[in-house]
Amino acid sequence: MKELIEELKEKIITLLNLTEITAADFDEHARLVGGDLGIDSIDVLEMVVMVEKDYGVAINNQEVGEKVFASLASLAEYIQTQRSGAAA
Amino acid sequence: MTGPPVYIAAAGIISPLGRGMPATAQALRANTTAIAPLEAFPLLQGEPLPVGQVRDLGADPVLPRTHLLAREAARMAMREAKEPPEAIILGCTTGGILTTERLLRDKVADPQTYRYHGLASVAEDIAGLTGCRGPALTIATACSSSAVAITLAIAMLRRGGLKRILVGGVDSLSRLTYFGFHSLQLVDRQGCRPLDATRQGMSVAEGAAMLLLTTLRPDRPLGVVLGAGLSCDAYHPTAPHPQGRGAVKVMQAALADAGLPAAAIDYINLHGTGTPDNDLAEARAVTALFPQPPPLSSIKGATGHSLAAAGAIEAVAAILTLRHGFVPGTVGCRQPDPALGLMPQLTPIDRPVRTVLSNSFGFGGNNGSVVIGREDAGVAAAGPTVTAPLAVHGCACLTGAGPTRETMALLAEGRPVAGMMTAEAIAGHLPPRLVRRAKRLTRLALALAVAAHADNGGQDNPAAVFMGTGWGALTETCDFLDRLETSAEQFPSPTDFISSVHNGAAGQVAIHFGATAANVTASGGDYSFEQALLAADSLLEASGQSALLLGVDEGHDPLSPLLDPSVAAGNSLADGGGALFVNRDPVQAHALIRLAFYQQDEGDATVDQLVQALAGPDHDCAAVLVGIPAAETARGRRQLACFIDRCDRQLPVCEYRPLLGQFASASAVATALATICLGRGILPGAVVGGSDIPLGPGSRIVVLGTGRFLTAIECIRP
Numbered sequence: 001m002k003e004l005i006e007e008l009k010e011k012i013i014t015l016l017n018l019t020e021i022t023a024a025d026f027d028e029h030a031r032l033v034g035g036d037l038g039i040d041s042i043d044v045l046e047m048v049v050m051v052e053k054d055y056g057v058a059i060n061n062q063e064v065g066e067k068v069f070a071s072l073a074s075l076a077e078y079i080q081t082q083r084s085g086a087a088a
Numbered sequence: 089m090t091g092p093p094v095y096i097a098a099a100g101i102i103s104p105l106g107r108g109m110p111a112t113a114q115a116l117r118a119n120t121t122a123i124a125p126l127e128a129f130p131l132l133q134g135e136p137l138p139v140g141q142v143r144d145l146g147a148d149p150v151l152p153r154t155h156l157l158a159r160e161a162a163r164m165a166m167r168e169a170k171e172p173p174e175a176i177i178l179g180c181t182t183g184g185i186l187t188t189e190r191l192l193r194d195k196v197a198d199p200q201t202y203r204y205h206g207l208a209s210v211a212e213d214i215a216g217l218t219g220c221r222g223p224a225l226t227i228a229t230a231c232s233s234s235a236v237a238i239t240l241a242i243a244m245l246r247r248g249g250l251k252r253i254l255v256g257g258v259d260s261l262s263r264l265t266y267f268g269f270h271s272l273q274l275v276d277r278q279g280c281r282p283l284d285a286t287r288q289g290m291s292v293a294e295g296a297a298m299l300l301l302t303t304l305r306p307d308r309p310l311g312v313v314l315g316a317g318l319s320c321d322a323y324h325p326t327a328p329h330p331q332g333r334g335a336v337k338v339m340q341a342a343l344a345d346a347g348l349p350a351a352a353i354d355y356i357n358l359h360g361t362g363t364p365d366n367d368l369a370e371a372r373a374v375t376a377l378f379p380q381p382p383p384l385s386s387i388k389g390a391t392g393h394s395l396a397a398a399g400a401i402e403a404v405a406a407i408l409t410l411r412h413g414f415v416p417g418t419v420g421c422r423q424p425d426p427a428l429g430l431m432p433q434l435t436p437i438d439r440p441v442r443t444v445l446s447n448s449f450g451f452g453g454n455n456g457s458v459v460i461g462r463e464d465a466g467v468a469a470a471g472p473t474v475t476a477p478l479a480v481h482g483c484a485c486l487t488g489a490g491p492t493r494e495t496m497a498l499l500a501e502g503r504p505v506a507g508m509m510t511a512e513a514i515a516g517h518l519p520p521r522l523v524r525r526a527k528r529l530t531r532l533a534l535a536l537a538v539a540a541h542a543d544n545g546g547q548d549n550p551a552a553v554f555m556g557t558g559w560g561a562l563t564e565t566c567d568f569l570d571r572l573e574t575s576a577e578q579f580p581s582p583t584d585f586i587s588s589v590h591n592g593a594a595g596q597v598a599i600h601f602g603a604t605a606a607n608v609t610a611s612g613g614d615y616s617f618e619q620a621l622l623a624a625d626s627l628l629e630a631s632g633q634s635a636l637l638l639g640v641d642e643g644h645d646p647l648s649p650l651l652d653p654s655v656a657a658g659n660s661l662a663d664g665g666g667a668l669f670v671n672r673d674p675v676q677a678h679a680l681i682r683l684a685f686y687q688q689d690e691g692d693a694t695v696d697q698l699v700q701a702l703a704g705p706d707h708d709c710a711a712v713l714v715g716i717p718a719a720e721t722a723r724g725r726r727q728l729a730c731f732i733d734r735c736d737r738q739l740p741v742c743e744y745r746p747l748l749g750q751f752a753s754a755s756a757v758a759t760a761l762a763t764i765c766l767g768r769g770i771l772p773g774a775v776v777g778g779s780d781i782p783l784g785p786g787s788r789i790v791v792l793g794t795g796r797f798l799t800a801i802e803c804i805r806p
Contacts, residue, residue, distance in 0.1 A: 045582040
């Protein structure tokens with residue numbers, strides 16, 4: 001899980017061009033969307049595509065999306081659960 | 089309303105509902121949808137999504153689908169016209185992209201095959217078809233493009249110089265828009281259901297509509313454009329302001345322009361795209377402005393959303409409601425969303441309609457509303473609009489050499505500045521968050537806008553933004569199509585799609601400055617900045633409003649050499665632009681500017697007209713800055729030689745493209761150079777290969793554009 005979180009930090013910083021933050025000071029429990037990083041609905045859509053492309057996990061429901069993108073930790077947890085579910 | 093009434097002499101329409109006004113009226117009365125699974129191009133995988141597609145369009149070996157649609161609508165509108173229009177104004181966002189997508193995929197390297205890619209190529213094709221010799225303008229404000237085009241057309245007609253303008257909009261289906269809107273999760277898999285409680289989005293569509301507008305009363309006018317207005321949400325690149333702030337403002341502006349109270353509107357044709365956010369924001373705006381709304385509906389459940397064509401298609405729908413006395417239904421809406429607080433007309437109803445308010449909102453928060461009415465619905469016309477010239481109070485430019493100071497320092501020594509700054513250097517001191525999602529074009533535009541604003545002291549924020557760009561956001565367009573292809577159409581980027589629209593950059597400028605008035609992006613190839621200047625001069629209010637006027641283009645490998653024939657001619661890449669902070673207050677202005685001339689090249693006679701427009705052969709012009717696009721070298725040289733020959737005295741001339749580089753908006757840099765020099769009171773001699781030229785009150789510099797069109801921007805020291 002920790003590995004996945006670290007990987008997501010790097011990916012999201014690159015994907016969303018978050019030049020003001022490094023992986024080291026990326027708080028996985030902080031509010032992800034609408035928080036200090038300036039991440040908005042467009043970025044969410046970009047992350048949805050990335051999660052599907054890189055992890056094979058689809059997020060195509062707004063209600064699910066709001067929970068999943070609450071924080072980086074919740075995103076990692078969702079990916080982990082969905083992947084293990086698919087593998088089972 | 090000021091100026092003479094603007095009559096609709098004729099109209100043409102081709103949409104998923106059919107061809108021509110009778111077929112369209114019949115389809116609207118039948119209240120059926122034309123939305124069906126995509127067939128216009130094959131998909132690599134997945135079930136085709138529902139779209140609004142024009143049937144039996146046929147194909148052409150050379151002309152893209154957009155051009156074919158535009159031609160059909162233009163032929164219909166001009167069928168009975170005895171004289172050609174004096175100008176063409178088209179709203180368009182797709183141009184030849186459907187063809188370009190195929191060419192890029194097939195790795196076709198011949199630039200000649202891309203010659204119908206540009207948005208401007210559609211308007212220029214229609215100019216050729218109709219024999220129009222005046223300006224062929226293209227407005228690219230995404231889904232409001234043709235409503236903005238109509239607004240510009242009536243402003244130009246009311247000023248009195250022109251009598252007949254063919255105005256409209258066109259867009260074809262394309263992979264860019266089909267996958268782009270899908271990537272934003274804005275497409276309803278069941279087909280568009282505007283205002284329905286369970287609506288899930290739009291259906292991307294295509295079509296074209298044209299109106300022949302004239303101030304000379306035709307024998308049987310179809311109706312009158314009573315007024316129109318523009319606004320900008322200045323809120324978010326795609327999402328509407330939740331309370332419909334921009335929507336309220338644009339409807340207010342249109343009503344004020346028409347001189348009508350809200351109560352005088354008989355029918356509201358909603359933008360009504362069927363996306364949850366749009367319909368909610370629009371409903372809030374309507375209920376805020378209309379305590380008891382008149383009958384209202386959205387026809388996009390029938391037609392789909394034809395993007396840049398929608399405003400013109402719905403203007404034709406408005407004409408039909410006036411003439412046939414009915415209000416169309418809202419196809420697809422079964423259970424109106426109670427959260428909207430509106431009761432849309434679900435099925436068509438017969439009732440007399442004298443006035444229609446038609447809304448169009450686009451990405452970038454670019455909004456346009458048009459009021460169309462029967463001839464007897466209008467208010468008494470006032471006198472012609474009289475406006476002061478545009479006054480420049482701040483200037484900035486940017487080239488390969490850097491921002492204004494670096495560029496000016498080299499130019500003052502007559503040294504070239506052509507090239508490309510790095511994306512990081514362009515962002516310079518801009519806040520990282522502001523440029524986080526901005527690739528090249530938007531960075532250039534923001535850097536220029538901020539610099540021009542600062543040059544005016546940084547106090548007065550602009551209310552309006554007018555921007556010209558020849559080729560738009562090439563990086564995002566290329567990146568979007570690349571990823572679409574490499575992911576086998578599975579993972580297109582929503583961010584790249586949003587920023588690929590030509591007006592994305594001007595929308596970001598508006599958000600940065602909170603500029604909620606007109607926001608207009610024009611795209612006219614090498615004449616894009618001239619088109620933006622014309623739009624600014626026509627639309628900027630007489631007092632109390634300031635605007636940023638920009639011309640910006642980005643150099644891109646591989647797209648620039650493929651698309652821009654002047655780059656294809658073997659020149660290295662260059663880009664940049666210019667920005668002016670303008671209003672109508674001449675006090676302490678650096679310069680006053682106007683577009684003195686814009687006509688299609690028809691040989692020496694056109695040069696004679698140009699000289700007349702500059703107040704005769706003895707005009708006291710201090711210097712001429714001439715732009716000769718590389719692809720037009722022979723013609724441009726001939727035009728310049730003829731111009732020099734027609735002038736009474738030897739004029740200092742600077743051919744600026746070899747210095748600035750080959751890019752479409754180079755004339756914006758030249759204009760910034762001219763206004764800076766006028767402000768300083770001296771034109772460095774090295775620029776024109778002579779001694780320094782003092783510039784006193786009344787001195788003027790002309791920025792001449794050559795090639796297929798001959799243009800002149802006149803800059804005068806007040």
